[in-house]
Amino acid sequence: MPDWSKIEAAPRTTLNDLFAADADRLSSLTLDVSGIHFDWSKTHLTPELIAMFETLAGEAGLVAKRDALFAGEVVNVTEGRAVEHTAQRGEGAAESVDLARAQHARMRALIDAIEAEALGPIQHVLHIGIGGSALGPDLLVDALGHDGVRYDVAIVSNVDGIALETALEQFDPHATIIAVASKTFTTTETMLNAESALAWMTEAGVEDPYGRVIALTASPEKAVEWGVDETRILPFSESVGGRYSLWSSIGFPAAMALGYEAFEELLEGAAEMDRHFRFTELTKNAPVLAAFADLYYTQVRRLSTRAVFAYDERLRLLPDYLQQLEMESNGKGVTADGQPLDRPSAPITWGGAGTDAQHAVFQLLHQGTHVVPVEFLAVIEAGDALDEQHHRQLLLNAFAQGAALMKGRGHEDAARAYPGDRPSSTLLLNTLDPRTLGALVAFYEHRTFVNAAMLGINAFDQFGVELGKEMAKAADAGDQDLDPSTAALIERALG
Numbered sequence: 001m002p003d004w005s006k007i008e009a010a011p012r013t014t015l016n017d018l019f020a021a022d023a024d025r026l027s028s029l030t031l032d033v034s035g036i037h038f039d040w041s042k043t044h045l046t047p048e049l050i051a052m053f054e055t056l057a058g059e060a061g062l063v064a065k066r067d068a069l070f071a072g073e074v075v076n077v078t079e080g081r082a083v084e085h086t087a088q089r090g091e092g093a094a095e096s097v098d099l100a101r102a103q104h105a106r107m108r109a110l111i112d113a114i115e116a117e118a119l120g121p122i123q124h125v126l127h128i129g130i131g132g133s134a135l136g137p138d139l140l141v142d143a144l145g146h147d148g149v150r151y152d153v154a155i156v157s158n159v160d161g162i163a164l165e166t167a168l169e170q171f172d173p174h175a176t177i178i179a180v181a182s183k184t185f186t187t188t189e190t191m192l193n194a195e196s197a198l199a200w201m202t203e204a205g206v207e208d209p210y211g212r213v214i215a216l217t218a219s220p221e222k223a224v225e226w227g228v229d230e231t232r233i234l235p236f237s238e239s240v241g242g243r244y245s246l247w248s249s250i251g252f253p254a255a256m257a258l259g260y261e262a263f264e265e266l267l268e269g270a271a272e273m274d275r276h277f278r279f280t281e282l283t284k285n286a287p288v289l290a291a292f293a294d295l296y297y298t299q300v301r302r303l304s305t306r307a308v309f310a311y312d313e314r315l316r317l318l319p320d321y322l323q324q325l326e327m328e329s330n331g332k333g334v335t336a337d338g339q340p341l342d343r344p345s346a347p348i349t350w351g352g353a354g355t356d357a358q359h360a361v362f363q364l365l366h367q368g369t370h371v372v373p374v375e376f377l378a379v380i381e382a383g384d385a386l387d388e389q390h391h392r393q394l395l396l397n398a399f400a401q402g403a404a405l406m407k408g409r410g411h412e413d414a415a416r417a418y419p420g421d422r423p424s425s426t427l428l429l430n431t432l433d434p435r436t437l438g439a440l441v442a443f444y445e446h447r448t449f450v451n452a453a454m455l456g457i458n459a460f461d462q463f464g465v466e467l468g469k470e471m472a473k474a475a476d477a478g479d480q481d482l483d484p485s486t487a488a489l490i491e492r493a494l495g
């Protein structure tokens with residue numbers, strides 16, 4: 001059992017004092033990997049704390065767990081599966097890598113066929129999926145499609161019909177393909193949206209609506225049963241988790257919109273981060289150090305949330321993506337061997353886009369009673385072609401917020417005083433291209449894994465989402481065993 005007592009007893013020095021006491025602080029707490037500059041110097045990590053975490057990592061078996069992940073061992077123990085998202089980018093057990101390559105080649109061939117008008121002239125991709133089958137592709141297309149896309153993409157996830165209606169209004173049914181993205185091919189929201197999209201095509205007189213459907217799934221037999229022709233099924237392995245699946249055929253809309261070469265660069269960027277995580281010593285390892293900072297705040301300071309602010313419009317969907325990655329992976333109450341977790345699990349991830357968030361939630365960050373570790377993301381190369389003042393102001397604001405949170409300011413009027421000593425880290429990307437985005441997302445995946453490994457959690461199951469789904473199905477089937485409040489709400493709303 002990892003012994004947290006030393007870390008818990010470590011002296012607590014303010015950030016301002018840490019800087020004053022250590023002239024080398026910046027160099028010992030910054031790192032450059034894959035076009036990303038990581039700066040943890042405004043966190044309370046110190047070389048001494050990192051050494052203590054390294055000892056703790058030894059006790060938690062972090063290196064063995066990491067090696068087991070890449071070796072394709074069954075690390076998702078509760079579901080009896082290996083975890084193969086790194087194999088999608090070429091890093092993992094040889095046979096999983098070979099299978100992923102064959103599946104990618106199939107995706108590429110279908111994309112080429114669509115471009116050659118094998119399905120008629122296509123302009124629009126209607127991607128239907130939810131959770132990991134939507135958040136990843138949405139992030140990719142939004143972040144990298146700013147300078148133009150080869151096809152218009154709409155990603156519809158919510159079962160609320162407004163979402164689908166809004167997407168359909170933009171598209172010509174005769175020039176659309178429907179990508180049904182579902183690992184299980186049973187998810188209620190996705191299957192209902194897919195059926196309504198088919199009905200839209202039928203009503204518009206599209207000759208063979210099923211002939212316009214591409215299935216992105218780890219359950220090809222279910223897709224065939226539902227009516228998709230085998231030639232238009234892009235399968236991926238059962239061992240690729242939903243929230244880790246954007247590298248598989250779930251990334252199809254991104255590969256369509258951005259071009260297959262861009263998708264390949266994304267995979268290569270992720271593979272570079274995989275190799276960094278796999279082969280670099282723990283104290284110089286970006287996902288590991290980031291997780292050490294996370295653990296310091298959740299486990300030692302007992303802070304229950306962390307906030308991510310993207311100071312770049314192109315990354316505005318990143319906080320949403322991270323919410324699923326981090327909270328669905330590590331929001332657990334038991335360890336991998338079924339024992340109650342006797343420490344806090346994952347923090348609540350939240351955030352938004354800067355500078356907007358400064359004018360909405362930063363009041364609490366600067367002066368509220370909750371201390372929230374903040375992560376700033378920014379990109380050196382501007383994504384816009386306007387006057388350079390825009391990008392200058394954007395970056396200056398990101399950096400100034402971190403400085404202000406740390407520095408604080410005294411004032412005789414308490415309402416105008418800033419306590420300071422509020423931690424933040426900064427990720428500064430040289431540019432936002434597919435390769436860097438791939439590395440960034442892989443960094444977050446591995447950081448999530450390290451957090452789990454240090455706490456003994458299985459990051460790859462998600463049983464917590466099942467009960468609510470089952471109860472919705474039971475209620476739909478007229479299950480009478482409902483509490484009075486829920487029964488009354490159903491009666492009032494649905495009769």
Ligand code: F6P
Pocket residue numbers: 130131132133181182183184185186187190242243328462465
């Ligand atoms: O609700 C949980 C979940 O299983 C996620 O883990 C997953 O990403 C999402 O639903 C969608 O599942 P599927 O891809 O099987 O439709």
